[in-house]
Amino acid sequence: MFEQDDRRTQIAAIFLLVMNLTWGIIQTIAGFALFVRYWDRPHYWYRGSIVTTEAASQRTKLHGGISLGAFIFTTYDLSKDELETSRLIRHEYGHVLQSVVLGPLYLPVIGIPSIVWARFFQAWRDARGIDYYSFYPERWANRWGKPSLQRQTCEVARSVTVIEKEDDTPSSRSA
Numbered sequence: 001m002f003e004q005d006d007r008r009t010q011i012a013a014i015f016l017l018v019m020n021l022t023w024g025i026i027q028t029i030a031g032f033a034l035f036v037r038y039w040d041r042p043h044y045w046y047r048g049s050i051v052t053t054e055a056a057s058q059r060t061k062l063h064g065g066i067s068l069g070a071f072i073f074t075t076y077d078l079s080k081d082e083l084e085t086s087r088l089i090r091h092e093y094g095h096v097l098q099s100v101v102l103g104p105l106y107l108p109v110i111g112i113p114s115i116v117w118a119r120f121f122q123a124w125r126d127a128r129g130i131d132y133y134s135f136y137p138e139r140w141a142n143r144w145g146k147p148s149l150q151r152q153t154c155e156v157a158r159s160v161t162v163i164e165k166e167d168d169t170p171s172s173r174s175a
């Protein structure tokens with residue numbers, strides 16, 4: 001029973017990685033560039049994505065976390081065990097799933113608005129007491145980052161199936 005669950009989890013992880021290496025390749029390439037830049041930091045395999053910890057530098061002033069396709073970066077020093085319980089990693093993983101579903105639309109719909117919101121609206125948020133996670137890309141990432149991997153993958157697989165079904169006409173099915 002447990003072994004089968006493990007196997008399903010592994011298959012789900014590989015499915016997500018393959019999706020990010022194809023449909024989500026644009027942001028995965030950007031993520032790879034950042035991965036190379038932080039090559040000397042610790043890296044971990046996390047449910048079909050690659051997490052780089054301690055990805056901080058004085059120059060970029062990156063703070064917290066960022067996700068680009070199959071890659072997650074956090075400025076924090078997290079151990080392998082801490083990844084499992086980290087709310088930040090779960091949130092970033094929500095972005096990984098957004099990348100799988102949105103593909104080439106990830107950067108315009110999620111990535112760029114999210115970076116602009118994080119980078120330029122802090123004073124504005126502070127003055128009005130507005131929560132960082134109230135903005136749609138962040139609220140959405142929190143929602144998808146929460147459930148178990150199997151449930152997440154089901155949701156993603158369903159979204160992908162819906163897209164595929166649109167051109168699944170009776171003639172192509174019998175062919």
Ligand SMILES: [Zn+2]
Pocket residue numbers: 091092095114137138141
């Ligand atoms: Zn986010």
